[in-house]
Amino acid sequence: MAADIIIHRAHKVPVGKDQEQHLEMTRRFARRFNMMYGVDFFPEPDAYNFGESLIKIPGLDGSGKMGKSEGNGVFLSDDPGTIRKKVMRAVTDTGPQRRNQKPSAPVANLFTLMEVLSEPSTIQYFREKHASCEIRYGDLKKQLAEDIIKFTSPIRERINEIMADSHYLNRVVSQGAEKARESASATINEVRHIIGYKSF
Numbered sequence: 001m002a003a004d005i006i007i008h009r010a011h012k013v014p015v016g017k018d019q020e021q022h023l024e025m026t027r028r029f030a031r032r033f034n035m036m037y038g039v040d041f042f043p044e045p046d047a048y049n050f051g052e053s054l055i056k057i058p059g060l061d062g063s064g065k066m067g068k069s070e071g072n073g074v075f076l077s078d079d080p081g082t083i084r085k086k087v088m089r090a091v092t093d094t095g096p097q098r099r100n101q102k103p104s105a106p107v108a109n110l111f112t113l114m115e116v117l118s119e120p121s122t123i124q125y126f127r128e129k130h131a132s133c134e135i136r137y138g139d140l141k142k143q144l145a146e147d148i149i150k151f152t153s154p155i156r157e158r159i160n161e162i163m164a165d166s167h168y169l170n171r172v173v174s175q176g177a178e179k180a181r182e183s184a185s186a187t188i189n190e191v192r193h194i195i196g197y198k199s200f
Contacts, residue, residue, distance in 0.1 A: 002026040005045055007184045014046035023047055029171040038192050050060040058113065060090040060168030077159050080149045087145035092137040100131050107137075108146060 005013055005026045014024060023045065030042035059072030066073040074086055083091045091106040103111060107130070122143060129135040162168065192199075 002029055006030060006042055007187050008180070009041075009043055009187060010045045010181075011043045013045050022045070025198045033191075039194055041190065041194060057116065058109035060109075061087060062109050063092040074148055074152075076152050076155045078152070079156070080153070083114070083148050083152070084142075084145045087141050087148065088138075090141060090144075092141075095135065096130055096133045099133055101133075103130060110140060114140075114144055114147070117151050118144065119147075121146070 001019075001022050002025055005023075006029060009135070011018075013023060013026075027044040030044050033042055034040055057066045058075070059066040061072040078086070090110060092110070093104045093107055096103075099178055102108075111127065114126065126135060126140050126143070191197075
């Protein structure tokens with residue numbers, strides 16, 4: 001990952017909170033090269049995000065981050081039926097046993113998803129229902145599923161449009177590969193010059 005970032009001399013990298021350590025390693029490698037050779041060649045990249053801080057989206061199984069390898073994720077390409085099925089299978093608990101009880105980790109995960117996707121009034125409603133021990137997790141999941149569908153539908157539709165256009169995809173892949181080769185080659189050539197490498 002660090003090599004992929006450094007070879008293109010990236011300034012901003014679109015990563016989530018779980019990639020902070022990898023990005024810090026990348027910055028360390030860039031600093032070390034610059035210091036060793038007395039140059040200011042490699043930038044120290046920062047995470048790119050749309051908010052004030054990096055976030056981690058929780059998985060539907062309550063075990064941590066959402067991800068493909070974990071099998072606990074909702075994907076931007078999922079159709080509404082798939083999203084509803086996934087969300088309705090999300091892990092919860094037996095419900096709060098006393099008023100103002102702190103949500104368990106799996107339920108807290110669902111509230112975290114709502115914080116990202118749902119209207120503030122919706123979040124407040126379900127938090128109040130949880131605090132009063134009146135919450136029905138089935139209702140919460142149904143609402144969360146609809147909010148996810150509302151958010152992802154325009155993205156899914158655009159994905160499907162792009163996937164159906166093979167000429168466009170081939171052109172993008174070809175142009176992207178060419179740009180990547182040019183960028184990587186320029187970096188490697190400059191690095192060779194900086195370190196004094198001579199080809200024979």
